[in-house]
Amino acid sequence: MNFKYFLFCQGDILLTKEGTIPRGDEPPIELKPWEVVTTLAPSLLPLWGSASRRQGSGNVALPQRGSGEGAVVGLLSSPVTDRPDLQMVPLRKTFHILPPDDYQLAGKCAELVYFHQNNKFCGVCGGQMKWQTEISKQCCECGKELWPSLATAIIVRIQRGDEILMVHAHTFRDRHYGLVSGFVETGETLEECVRREVWEETRLHITNIRYFGSQPWPYPCGLMVGFTADYLSGQLSLQREELSDGGWYSRDRLPYLPDPSSIAYRLIDDWVKQTDKHF
Numbered sequence: 394m395n396f397k398y399f400l401f402c403q404g405d406i407l408l409t410k411e412g413t414i415p416r417g418d419e420p421p422i423e424l425k426p427w428e429v430v431t432t433l434a435p436s437l438l439p440l441w442g443s444a445s446r447r448q449g450s451g452n453v454a455l456p457q458r459g460s461g462e463g464a465v466v467g468l469l470s471s472p473v474t475d476r477p478d479l480q481m482v483p484l485r486k487t488f489h490i491l492p493p494d495d496y497q498l499a500g501k502c503a504e505l506v507y508f509h510q511n512n513k514f515c516g517v518c519g520g521q522m523k524w525q526t527e528i529s530k531q532c533c534e535c536g537k538e539l540w541p542s543l544a545t546a547i548i549v550r551i552q553r554g555d556e557i558l559m560v561h562a563h564t565f566r567d568r569h570y571g572l573v574s575g576f577v578e579t580g581e582t583l584e585e586c587v588r589r590e591v592w593e594e595t596r597l598h599i600t601n602i603r604y605f606g607s608q609p610w611p612y613p614c615g616l617m618v619g620f621t622a623d624y625l626s627g628q629l630s631l632q633r634e635e636l637s638d639g640g641w642y643s644r645d646r647l648p649y650l651p652d653p654s655s656i657a658y659r660l661i662d663d664w665v666k667q668t669d670k671h672f
């Protein structure tokens with residue numbers, strides 16, 4: 394069977410010099426048995442979610458689950474540096490290099506590597522965890538089953554007239570401005586989380602909370618759920634522990650935007666395009 398080889402080392406993924414996922418019936422480099430994390434049959438690959446990245450275009454790809462190539466997921470002991478035909482690339486950068494489906498599958502594979510690295514022993518009895526299926530593990534001692542867990546976070550675009558609220562968090566790695574976001578807590582709905590995060594970070598009340606779309610965020614195991622909302626009341630007061638700056642921005646004076654790989658960018662871009670239509 395033909396495979397695509399998703400091989401990782403220290404946060405980087407191995408690509409060909411041409412910037413594609415290595416493929417074939419043999420791995421691109423010699424793999425030690427312990428370097429193979431799992432192998433995904435074509436039937437285990439996502440029903441291609443690139444529909445979400447093409448949202449609004451009406452050009453939704455048909456599901457392809459069960460056909461095509463499988464995926465070999467590996468964690469290399471050391472990076473590949475001595476092969477002119479191969480290169481190691483940070484996973485985030487591959488958004489701009491790989492086709493959307495390969496980028497999404499690379500993210501899934503990276504999450505499985507993370508799951509593997511962080512679940513070697515059972516949290517209940519301390520026994521060894523072994524792969525039970527291609528995407529789940531089981532404890533050799535007590536039989537506890539474990540699937541990769543997702544860190545679910547909301548992100549929300551709040552509109553007030555012809556402006557939206559944009560914020561810069563201390564944790565951002567560059568000077569871009571994003572949207573209010575935060576992790577979902579146990580026992581709350583996504584909508585309650587949106588309301589709580591907005592209140593905690595801005596002291597604003599919002600209304601008309603509507604689902605926008607979602608995005609796997611494999612850094613390392615996130616699921617971003619995007620919403621839109623309208624400003625209702627309150628005076629903007631930023632939570633200074635998390636946010637260094639923020640305010641209302643109109644289309645003609647937007648700050649430095651997030652990376653196009655993020656759902657934050659998609660939410661902002663969607664609004665800019667909507668506003669375009671009104672003018």
Ligand SMILES: [Zn+2]
Binds near residue numbers: 520534
């Ligand atoms: Zn156990």
